[in-house]
Amino acid sequence: MADKVIEIPTTPFDGQKPGTSGLRKRVKVFQQEHYTENFVQSIFDSIDAKDSTIVIGGDGRFFSPEAVQIILKIGSANGVGKFIIGKDGILSTPAASNVIRKYKATGGILLTASHNPGGPNADFGLKYNVSNGGPAPEGVTDQIYEKTKTIKSYKVIDLPPIDLGKIGDLTFGPSKVSIIDSVADYVTLLEGIFDFPLIKQFLHEHEADFRVLFDGLHGVTGPYARALLIDKFGLPESSIQNCTPLPDFGGGHPDPNLTYAHTLVEVVEKENIQFGAASDGDGDRNMIYGKGAFVTPSDSVAIIAHYADAIPYFKKGGVKGLARSMPTSKAIDLVAKKKGLEYFEVPTGWKFFGNLMDAGRLSICGEESFGTGSDHIREKDGIWAVIAWLNILAAANKASPNKLIGINDLLNDFYAIYGRSFFSRYDYEEVPSEGANALVAHLNDALKSGSLNNTVHISTTSATKFTVSGLYNFEYKDPIDHSVSKNQGQVITFDDGSRVVFRLSGTGSHGATVRMYVERYVGPKGGVEALLKLAAEGLQSLIEVALEISKLKEFLGVDKPTVIT
Template sequence: MPHTMQEIPTKPFDGQKPGTSGLRKRVKVFQQEHYTENFIQSIFNSIEAKGSTLVIGGDGRYFSPETVQTILKIGSANGVEKFIVGKDSILSTPAVSNIIRKYKANGGILLTASHNPGGPDKDFGIKYNVSNGGPAPENVTNKIYENTKTIVSYKVIEAPPVDLSKIGEFSYGPTKVSIIDSVADYVVLLESIFDFPLIKSFLSSHSNDFRVLFDGLNGVTGPYAQALFVDVLGLPKSSIQNCIPLPDFGGGHPDPNLIYAHTLVDAVEKDGIEFGAASDGDGDRNMIYGKGAFVTPSDSVAIIAHWADAIPYFKKGGVKGLARSMPTSKAIDLVAQKKGFEYFEVPTGWKFFGNLMDAGRLSICGEESFGTGSDHIREKDGLWAVVAWLNILAAANRESPNRLVGINELLYAHYAIYGRSFFSRYDYEEVPSAGANALVAHLNHALDSGSLTNTTHKSASTGTTFTVSGLYDFAYTDPIDKSVSKNQGQVITFSDGSRVVFRLSGTGSEGATVRMYVERYVGPEASAEELKRDAAEGLKGLIEVALELSKLKEFLGVDKPTVIT
């Protein structure tokens, strides 16, 4: 069919700098005339678009369907040979990574702002992934940004909109468009990794004393949860809730933590559910929360690493290495040391894990921001982590047939071997940028002057004293590509092994977000009572000292964090 291509004059917009998580702004920013088109054309100006195959998907948030049509128009005009698109523009971030790798696509464009709220007055995002299925590295995102600053026009093809609700192959001018089932390939992937027969047997034999509840938070994972938990594992439909993807996530905040995932927390507490889990808007994060048991992301990835042999994928292929982001607690380091695995501490950002995976040096990794994953794809994977826990619990109960092993039993058994890293994160969201920068400057001054080193500080409420042993700004030299990442977070260490980390986050769309991470380690020789203490109680004195040293409340002008996890 003949087609018409047009070149539309435009001018650059300020601030279209993408990070590892892409470009995130309010929807109304993306809706400005030429704004979205400029950024998409800048992506195509930065890659080998002609003759390429690209995947398009996203979390279904507001403004996604329109943006898919824009990508098709501009991509076709720039010579893309084929687009693989999720039905109704829906594909979770892990599913996109899998499809890029499975079908050997050249990359993918994800329409997501991850765990940020959605809706006409909330957030939207566009992210580019490369051919390994992972987030674009800095050399690519920097190139995209440079193109956004010099763009003078974008190309579009004149063609009717593609019906995104129909699975099949379609012609779109000179380009092929394949609309695929959003879920099928991902389910096949997980069935190749985990022992589904074992999980199904465990769940059916314990249907009365081990109930499961998964909360999709009205994000992208709802259809995946239906397929995995109901269709494959045979759980009742009551085992999933909030599993219809909505453009505004039902007015909620699709971030799986104790504050925002209150629909899960409330249901678990009300009904005493033994195993609860939630995922975020685009499906790459997870939370494990059961009756009387919250699993920190740091503990979660450590326990998965410890039990790796129970998962067929690792039993067959072995564990090549373990890793965590710098703010994440050192619990996984202890597993690596005990089992003789190589392990890494990297900056926040999944691309650093991806480099290690591509080099064959990493199998299991995690970030404290509820991101856990492995080398099966090149993104963190929320449902992978949930099914991993079910696989591990099924294996643990096979080894202990006379008593039910639940979440807490797994946690306490782990602490008895490795000790416990009490860990918490305080998020201060949308605070004034000037105050956040002043906090950073204050810590940098202490670092440069050495004024905090060897000083002793006493908690007013607990009477515990903490002596500062050092302060540094975390930097990382990638062992694979030798790139250097600086200014990745300021770390205060204490003589008892405790540490506090401060980071400015770039995942918000307005203002600044400051995150404070606190970690205190207690060895396995401690009493059972100490190892089982409430995390808030175990960290109380350290948190007080951290707030005092940093003068955080003074700089940010706030008394309490937005979220505590």
């Protein structure tokens, strides 16, 4: 006897438009009757669901277990042939991308709001990844959105929930279900990329003078960090903290930056730890931070690119190209030019990198928002970046047996070769949408009129002069599919090569988030001390001028940013 499929009448909800990272709203929004079901049905209506293979997993945040069961019931009713699900419904975003690719799945539904807080009064999210393992392109997300606007019913199969805690195979109506170890496939992937024996040897030879601490911020990466740092590299338990995934991330904000990853920063400084790292809620972001040594994400991806030959994956396969998101500092551009590699500047959103990777034109890339990755998958990958740094440090120390090489040594050597792109980002979170839109309109008016061109602005604190050389709205034509992405952020350039970028972010679930990015390049000739002095003076002066030109405080009604990185 066939299992009963029930068709349930519904009506559309406003605002179910997926952004660059899916649909993100407050948990209470997703908990509304029919809300999650409508969106899930719209996904299956937008793909060829019959006999498809769908991966399901997420960061374990509040409402995840219920959402997995909803996806199963609707997917099976729509003819999905097989589901591959992480144990307990958990898969980091990079691990999910790997599973989609490894098992040649049709796609995957990821349950995550990335670095946003979790809990009953916080955020939840759903996003669809396509068969290459990367986020769905706009053509797919637009189709999903159109379906949400006209949906009249959704189908569910009338079956009880399944036990997500037991690894193994079972059937769910007409669908096959495989519940897999959330960690195993990903660890195998990294073993084929990095020199694990070299890393383990380095860490054991320097266990007294090179301590490691990873902070999972109670996100999804805790079990992955344990499997690698403790089980594979043999480090002590004291090398990890906050590595139990929790539905509310322990009440914290699982965003690996200097503000929200204070649990890492405090211990690293107090205990003089040479190598610290953190990842976010779903595992696709990272922060590298040693005693007195914070590595900006812009510098991190550039340094990985510079030392790529130390990593077996790149030594064997070569580096095909480099790329960064538009707001990210131009440090990686300098590496590309020196090494004679093709490089790209793309809009924010990992799908743009994915197109280049699929075409064989990109190997290493990054975003200033603490996202770093390569073509081993089609998502940014926090744990990958952490192990990449350990691999590079292990190789550098093997080449310099008489001196312990640490994070600062790699940074200073890099700056001596390339100079330094000083960079800061100001986040103004959950500000009134009206003020944010007025700020954008103000800059667009200046762009149209040309009123800012060649104007001179003087910092009141340092008397430093900055002359505006241009203002434009970043637009990108994809060299692979020739799609055009407009209005990706307003960029003010200055005649000394500095620039300021303003963007409205789509990653929040409430109000608007305005991000201001400030970059000032200083060449290598003056030495490290001169670089640091110029940074302290020049960057702060540029920030002051940027706030004055944009009238940001006036439009947003705030004096200080929520987060500075």
